[in-house]
Amino acid sequence: MVLGTVLLKTEIPGPRSRELMAARQAHVPRGPFHVTPIFVKSAKGALIEDVDGNWLIDFASGIGVNNVGHCDEAVVAAVQAQAAEFMHLAFNVTPYESYIELCKRLNEMTPGDFPKKTFLANSGAEAVENAVKLARAYTKKQAIVCFDHAFHGRTYMAMTLTSKAKPYKAGFGPLNPEVHRAPFPYPYRWSGNAYTEDQDTVDEQCFAEFKDLVLNRITPYDCxxxxxxxxxxxxxxIPMSKGFAAKLRAFCTEHKIVLIADEIQSGFGRTGALFACDQLGLVPDLMTTAKGLGGGMPISAVTGRAEIMDATGEGGIGGTFGGSPLSCAAALAVCDTFKKGEILERARHVGAQVQETLIAWQKKHAAIGNVRGLGTMMGFELVKDRKTKEPWPEAAKQLTKFCYENGLIIMTAGTYGNVVRLLMPLVIKDEELKQGFDILERSFATLRMTRQSF
Ligand SMILES: Cc1ncc(COP(=O)(O)O)c(C=O)c1O
Incomplete structure (x- = not known):
C-alpha cells in the first residue's frame, strides 16, 4: 500500500520485526519498554524505514532527540570525520578541543548574562545527578525541591526527583533522602483550595504551597x-507560566537557593525558541540539556554560573565517556544549525500548524479534554468524559496502535498515561506533517467504536 510518504508493504509489525521481537524477548529483560513493535533499518529526516521495507512518519524523534531530523547531513559528516581522527581518549586523561568548544558554545547560547561554565556527560539523568551535586557542593546545603508530575530520569537521584511511582520508582527503594515535592501548576487538574482552571489562581495557590514547604518545612538554611x-x-x-517562573526566580535569589532548569526535553528548538526558558524569560542558575543537543548522539550537559560549576574539587565530577569526541562533533554541528536560525523559524511554523490542528480537533472529538504545550511541544489529554475528566489511558494506547499500524509513530505521556504527545523532528516537511495528522485523526474512529461498547 502506498500512501504518499508512508509506504506500507506488509502488515505492521512485519514478519522480520516479529522475528526480532521474539529474539528480544529471549535475550533482553522486560524493563526497557517499546512504544511500537517495529524494528528499524534506516531513518532520514522525519521518516523511518523498518526492517520489512515499510516507511513510517515519525512524530516521536526518539523521545525528542532528533530535532534536526534523522541522519542530518552535517551531523553525520561531523561524526564520520571525527571517527576517522579518534573516537575515545577520555577528557579526564588527554583532553581535546571539541569538548572545550562545545562548552564555550553552550555558555554563550544559554540564558544569563554572567560568567558560565559547562560540564559534559552522557545522558539526561547523569546531567541531573551532576547538577544536584554541584548545587549541594556550592551551597553546602542538602535539601532539593522538585515538583509533582516531574520526570528527571532513572538513576537514583533522578528517579527520586521523578514524580510518577509506576513504573519509575515502585519497588526500587529506598529512595534518596532530602528530596521534597511541591505542586506544579497544572490548571486542567488542579483541585487545590478552590476548584479552578484559571492559570493565575492555580499559580498563586501552587506558589503559596511551594513557599510554605521551603520556608516552614525545610527552611532556606537547608534548601x-x-x-x-x-x-x-x-x-x-504542561508549560509553566511566565508569572510562576518569575516568582520562582525571585524566591530562589532571595533565599540563596540554586534554581536548576531541566531543559532535557524542552531544549534545542522544541518549543520554537532555543530553550523554553527563553520563552518564559527565566534565567536559571544551572541548566541541564541532553536529547536534542547531540542530534542523535548520546551527550548531556550542565551549564551555569561559573562559581557554582567550580564548586567541586578536582575529580569531583567527570566520567570515562562524558563529552565523547564523537558526541561533541555531533553537538557542535547541531549548535551550528541553530546558530543559522532557520530551524527555529521552521519549528515555529510546525508548532503553529500543530496547535491549530489540535485546537480544531478538540472541537470535534469529545475524547480530547485538554490541548496544551509550548511551540511544537504540544499534546492532548484523553478523557472518558469532559465533565468528570476521568483519564482515558486505554484510548491513548489505542490511538498509538492504530497510528503505527497505519504508518505514524506517536508517543504517550502523563502521570495518568492519557496524554498523546507530539515530538516530530522540527525539519518535518509540510506534506509529512499533513499525512501524519490524517493518520492520527483517522485513529479517533477507533475510539468511537470502543465508546459504544463502553
Ligand atoms: C526533562 C527530562 N529530564 C531528564 C530526562 C532523563 O534523560 P535520559 O533518559 O537521557 O537519562 C528526561 C528523559 O526523558 C527528561 O525528559
Missing part, C-alpha cells in the same frame, strides 16, 4: 536547590 522543567515532558506537556 540547596529547586529543580523544575519549564515544560513538563513525561508529566504530560
Amino acid at each position: 540547596a536547590a529547586v529543580i523544575v522543567e519549564p515544560v513538563l515532558g513525561e508529566g504530560g506537556f
